[in-house]
Amino acid sequence: MPKQTFFNLEPEKREAIIKAAVEEFAQAPFEQASLTKIVEKCGIAKGSMYQYFRDKRDLYLYVVDLAYEQKRAYVSKAFAREGDIFSVLEEYYYQSYAFAREHPLFHQVTNKFWDNKGGALRLELEKGRLSRASDFAKFLDEAMAQGKVNKDLDPEAVFFVYHAVGKELIDHFDQVHSDGFFKRVLDVLRLGLAAREEQAK
Amino acid sequence: MPKQTFFNLEPEKREAIIKAAVEEFAQAPFEQASLTKIVEKCGIAKGSMYQYFRDKRDLYLYVVDLAYEQKRAYVSKAFAREGDIFSVLEEYYYQSYAFAREHPLFHQVTNKFWDNKGGALRLELEKGRLSRASDFAKFLDEAMAQGKVNKDLDPEAVFFVYHAVGKELIDHFDQVHSDGFFKRVLDVLRLGLAAREEQAK
DNA sequence: CCATGATGTGACCGCCCGGTCACTTCTGCA
DNA sequence: TGCAGAAGTGACCGGGCGGTCACATCATGG
Numbered sequence: 001m002p003k004q005t006f007f008n009l010e011p012e013k014r015e016a017i018i019k020a021a022v023e024e025f026a027q028a029p030f031e032q033a034s035l036t037k038i039v040e041k042c043g044i045a046k047g048s049m050y051q052y053f054r055d056k057r058d059l060y061l062y063v064v065d066l067a068y069e070q071k072r073a074y075v076s077k078a079f080a081r082e083g084d085i086f087s088v089l090e091e092y093y094y095q096s097y098a099f100a101r102e103h104p105l106f107h108q109v110t111n112k113f114w115d116n117k118g119g120a121l122r123l124e125l126e127k128g129r130l131s132r133a134s135d136f137a138k139f140l141d142e143a144m145a146q147g148k149v150n151k152d153l154d155p156e157a158v159f160f161v162y163h164a165v166g167k168e169l170i171d172h173f174d175q176v177h178s179d180g181f182f183k184r185v186l187d188v189l190r191l192g193l194a195a196r197e198e199q200a201k
Numbered sequence: 202m203p204k205q206t207f208f209n210l211e212p213e214k215r216e217a218i219i220k221a222a223v224e225e226f227a228q229a230p231f232e233q234a235s236l237t238k239i240v241e242k243c244g245i246a247k248g249s250m251y252q253y254f255r256d257k258r259d260l261y262l263y264v265v266d267l268a269y270e271q272k273r274a275y276v277s278k279a280f281a282r283e284g285d286i287f288s289v290l291e292e293y294y295y296q297s298y299a300f301a302r303e304h305p306l307f308h309q310v311t312n313k314f315w316d317n318k319g320g321a322l323r324l325e326l327e328k329g330r331l332s333r334a335s336d337f338a339k340f341l342d343e344a345m346a347q348g349k350v351n352k353d354l355d356p357e358a359v360f361f362v363y364h365a366v367g368k369e370l371i372d373h374f375d376q377v378h379s380d381g382f383f384k385r386v387l388d389v390l391r392l393g394l395a396a397r398e399e400q401a402k
Numbered sequence: 403c404c405a406t407g408a409t410g411t412g413a414c415c416g417c418c419c420g421g422t423c424a425c426t427t428c429t430g431c432a
Numbered sequence: 433t434g435c436a437g438a439a440g441t442g443a444c445c446g447g448g449c450g451g452t453c454a455c456a457t458c459a460t461g462g
Contacts, residue, residue, distance in 0.1 A: 005409075032232055035450060045411040047452075056450065086394070115316060150396050157385035158394065161366055168365030184358035192393020193287070193359065195351050206439070236420060246441040248422080257420065 002062055006052035016042045017052070021063050026108035029116055030060050064113050067106035074099040079135070085143040086190055089162070093169055093182050100173040111171060133159055165189065203263055207253035217243045218253070222264050227309035230317060231261050265314050268307035275300040280336065286344040287391055290363070294370055294383050301374040312372060334360055366390065 006014065020042035024033045035056045039046045053059040078092035100107040136159055143149040149158075165185060207215065221243035225234045236257045240247045254260040279293035301308040337360055344350040350359075366386060 008409090034448080036448075046450090047411050048409080050451070051409065147396055149394050150392055153389050153392065153394070154382075154385040157382065157389050160369065160382075160386055161362075161389045164366045164369030165362055167369065168361065181358065184355040185361055188354050188358050188362045188393075189390075190393050190395045191351055191354065192389075192391050192395075193350050193354070194391045194393075195348055196397060209439090235418080237418075247420085248441050249439080251421070252439065 001058065002053055003051065009052070013044075017044065017049075018063070018066070021059055022066070022105050022109060025060060025063050025112065026105040029112045030057075033060070035059070063109060067103075067109040067113075070103055070106050071096075071099050071110060079139075084148055085139055086186065088139060089189075090182065090186055093166060093186070094179075096166070096170050097173055097182070100170065107170075107173070114167075129163075133163075136162065161189065202259065203254055204252065210253070214245075218245065218250075219264070219267070222260055223267070223306050223310060226261060226264050226313065227306040230313045231258070234261070236260070264310060268304075268310040268314075271304055271307050272297075272300050272311060280340075285349055286340055287387065289340060290390075291383065291387055294367060294387070295380075297367070297371050298374055298383070301371065308371075308374070315368075330364075334364075337363065362390065 006017075009017075017038075020038045023041065024038045027033070033056075035049065036046065038059075039049050049059070053062070074095040075092055078088055078095050081088055081091045137155060140149065140155050140158060144151055144155070169182070169185065207218075210218075218239075221239045224242065225239045228234070234257075236250065237247065239260075240250050250260070254263070275296040276293055279289055279296050282289055282292045338356060341350065341356050341359060345352055345356070370383070370386065
């Protein structure tokens with residue numbers, strides 16, 4: 001968390017710092033990002049940065065928080081949506097895409113953040129995953145109870161699959177920008193690979 | 202590619218170098234891995250390393266090649282297997298798991314390699330992905346023609362999903378070591394989330 | 403106007419990095 | 433045995449890093 005001094009700054013200076021930091025952490029993962037470059041980019045002395053943040057990690061986590069705050073504003077719309085689990089999931093992926101498109105730097109920050117498997121950030125990461133898992137599990141249980149979802153499936157495996165596919169989609173938003181592709185990917189998950197005897201459409 | 206000098210070395214020295222390099226590149230991604238630590242670990246002078254390899258990147262790509270060579274020896278068994286596409290896929294995931302279990306350092310090297318989205322390694326990475334995609338596409342087309350696989354699905358989306366799930370499984374082999382879990386994940390992909398009217402078992 | 407505490411600064415510290423090169427040591431053949 | 437070329441070496445280079453600190457500057461209220 002930033003020190004109080006940071007919040008006492010004139011807004012435009014504060015935002016210049018944020019902008020420079022976001023650009024740097026979007027471009028390189030934590031370990032490779034350069035604090036020196038950040039202070040040069042926003043024109044403050046390096047010592048000043050340490051008036052505002054405890055260290056590089058402190059600044060980084062603050063930026064990551066900002067990014068996830070923005071992202072939450074998008075994806076939370078999905079859960080508010082009326083409809084079955086499939087339309088919620090479609091909306092979830094679509095909102096993730098909208099976030100990536102409208103806040104590309106934040107998007108890259110979040111991407112680089114959960115790529116970071118090693119290092120001291122692992123704990124924060126796992127915490128977020130669990131919270132998302134429980135959100136998803138609620139929807140899934142409900143849909144199973146209603147008979148909309150295959151009861152033979154292992155909920156843990158279902159979450160695993162959706163998490164993996166969502167992650168990969170988000171990872172490749174740059175390349176995969178066809179709206180229809182989301183739907184086709186979701187069709188694969190919904191219908192399954194094995195041919196269906198009933199009319200599936 | 203290493204220089205000729207490297208292959209002229211006595212085997213035990215050559216393997217000591219390989220061992221040290223594998224350990225280092227298993228522990229950290231390319232940019233964070235330290236050539237200095239490698240030469241210290243295997244007890245040769247830093248200058249000597251430059252008799253064997255052009256630079257750090259040359260050494261790294263050599264190690265990555267070794268790792269993928271080993272991995273191919275495992276996963277290629279899957280395609281040789283008799284049976285439908287689902288049993289081939291199961292075997293593929295299982296062999297990937299066996300590789301990770303029996304060659305954990307190589308496994309970590311490959312993992313860290315295709316995590317590397319930025320940097321100059323991207324081209325090599327994409328090449329590998331395309332070759333795997335075409336292998337998979339062959340099997341998929343065949344299975345669709347035989348009516349074993351849902352004809353309504355987009356083959357590109359199918360590959361995308363399987364690739365994503367495979368990647369995530371491989372990423373988490375450390376945590377997910379239950380044999381049954383593979384099967385349950387494959388069930389999700391095979392059957393799909395939507396409830397089936399026919400008896401699915 | 404000055405005193406005081408908060409804020410701003412950039413030269414500097416120690417560390418580690420990939421890579422180089424003048425030099426030594428080894429090896430095998432004439 | 434001598435000698436040429438291959439192989440081995442480690443001190444050294446320039447550069448970048450995160451972080452520090454003695455000092456300069458500023459804002460405030462007595």
